[in-house]
Amino acid sequence: MTPTAAAQAKQGPFMLRDRLKDPALLREACYIDGAWVGPPSFSVNNPATGMELAKVPQLSADDCTRAVEAAERAFLAWAKHTAKQRSNILRKWYELIVANREDLALILTSEQGKPLSEALGEVDIGGAYVEFFAEEARRIYGETIPSPRPDARLLAIEQPIGLCGAITPWNFPNSMINRKVSPALAAGCTVVLKAASETPLSALALVALAEKAGVPKGVFNVITGDSRSIGKVFCEHPAVRFVGFTGSTEVGKILYRKPPSA
Numbered sequence: 001m002t003p004t005a006a007a008q009a010k011q012g013p014f015m016l017r018d019r020l021k022d023p024a025l026l027r028e029a030c031y032i033d034g035a036w037v038g039p040p041s042f043s044v045n046n047p048a049t050g051m052e053l054a055k056v057p058q059l060s061a062d063d064c065t066r067a068v069e070a071a072e073r074a075f076l077a078w079a080k081h082t083a084k085q086r087s088n089i090l091r092k093w094y095e096l097i098v099a100n101r102e103d104l105a106l107i108l109t110s111e112q113g114k115p116l117s118e119a120l121g122e123v124d125i126g127g128a129y130v131e132f133f134a135e136e137a138r139r140i141y142g143e144t145i146p147s148p149r150p151d152a153r154l155l156a157i158e159q160p161i162g163l164c165g166a167i168t169p170w171n172f173p174n175s176m177i178n179r180k181v182s183p184a185l186a187a188g189c190t191v192v193l194k195a196a197s198e199t200p201l202s203a204l205a206l207v208a209l210a211e212k213a214g215v216p217k218g219v220f221n222v223i224t225g226d227s228r229s230i231g232k233v234f235c236e237h238p239a240v241r242f243v244g245f246t247g248s249t250e251v252g253k254i255l256y257r258k259p260p261s262a
Contacts, residue, residue: 016053016110020103027204028054030063030224033070034217038063038224044201047113056200059225064192064233067221071163071190072239074218079160079188083138086186090134093213097127097178097206104205108174111199119174126178126206137186160188162241165234167227167255169247173199177206180244181220189242192221194231196247200224231255 017023029036038057045052057063078086097104105119112119145154166180173196184191195203207222223230234243235255245255 016107019106022100022103025100025103025107025205025208026054026201027208028056029204030057030059030067031204031207031211031220031222032063032067033074033221034211042197044111044198046110047198053110054201056204056224059223059230061226061229061233063225064194064223064230065237067192067223068163068165068233068237068239070218071192071221074216075160075163075190078185078190078216078219081188083140086188087134087137089214090130090137090182090186093182093210093215094127094130094134096209096213097123097130100205100209101127104174104202107205108199108202111201112170112173122172122175126175129175129178130182133182133186136183140187158187162189163239164189164191165240165243166191166193167231167234167243167245167247167251168193168196168203170196170198173202174206176246177203180246184242184244185215185220190219190221192223192234192240194227194234195222195224197224197227227251228254 017026020026027036028040030038038059040055041058042055043052044054044056101120101123104123105116108114108119108122109116140158142155142157145156147154164184166177168176168180177193177195181191181193193203203222207220210220231251231254234240243255245252
């Protein structure tokens with residue numbers, strides 16, 4: 001643990017925004033189509049003290065549909081970016097995560113409750129996902145397959161599947177986001193992420209850094225709200241081509257019974 005982080009860990013009750021080096025990372029709005037939207041309506045509390053840290057929007061299914069449609073519009077342009085262009089943007093996002101690791105860890109610890117040393121480790125792991133897929137973006141290769149006919153050649157190319165919906169859990173609110181989002185962006189997909197209601201502040205901080213890194217509007221969207229209604233949109237909207245979920249078995253069964261539209 002760094003001296004600064006150790007000093008923060010020893011302090012008592014606090015206003016989270018006042019403790020951040022960059023207070024702009026504490027967001028109380030969702031991010032849709034390159035804009036911060038939604039009135040703060042439900043509280044995010046420190047699980048150790050019960051203290052309110054911030055308020056975030058309670059978005060509806062209609063709001064989720066708006067985010068999905070924004071990501072659908074952004075998909076073609078993002079997919080046409082070269083592998084190098086996507087790699088460079090992801091690399092910049094990774095560098096911003098590293099530069100803001102202490103703020104990200106403090107936000108994570110404050111809303112989730114794990115020790116600050118573990119939060120710093122999670123931020124590092126989350127950043128490592130982004131770094132890895134920033135490099136892998138340049139290596140999305142196709143292949144030549146031996147043909148059974150002498151007058152034919154078989155080629156396989158890899159292309160982005162389209163819009164990806166992502167639902168992440170409360171217990172790893174940084175690393176599980178980056179684990180899902182960075183490979184999707186590297187491949188040329190767009191994303192709508194539904195953050196866990198208990199720990200949405202880490203997600204909003206990460207997308208704020210992604211915006212700063214140059215991720216185009218509509219490519220990476222983060223929403224908060226009712227899991228059931230948002231998950232229903234993910235499963236039924238025809239633009240959503242893939243759903244990545246980490247969470248409870250109960251919710252997983254619901255999603256499994258409603259596969260994404262073909």
